[in-house]
């Protein structure tokens with residue numbers, strides 16, 4: 001697994017934290033990084049667990065943010 005190794009590993013049996021999902025999580029990210037996206041995450045821990053589907057959604061959302069940032073500085 002080369003992609004995303006800087007991200008936290010997810011224990012077996014951990015479910016995606018996005019409301020209404022409940023699929024097995026594959027990635028964990030810092031809760032800070034979820035703000036600014038449309039993802040609604042339940043719970044209050046410092047880590048957010050995402051299934052592969054929602055991880056893609058999150059990645060897309062954060063990529064958009066970066067593009068906006070870049071446009072601002074150009």
Ligand SMILES: [Zn+2]
Nearest residue numbers: 016021051054
């Ligand atoms: Zn999910």
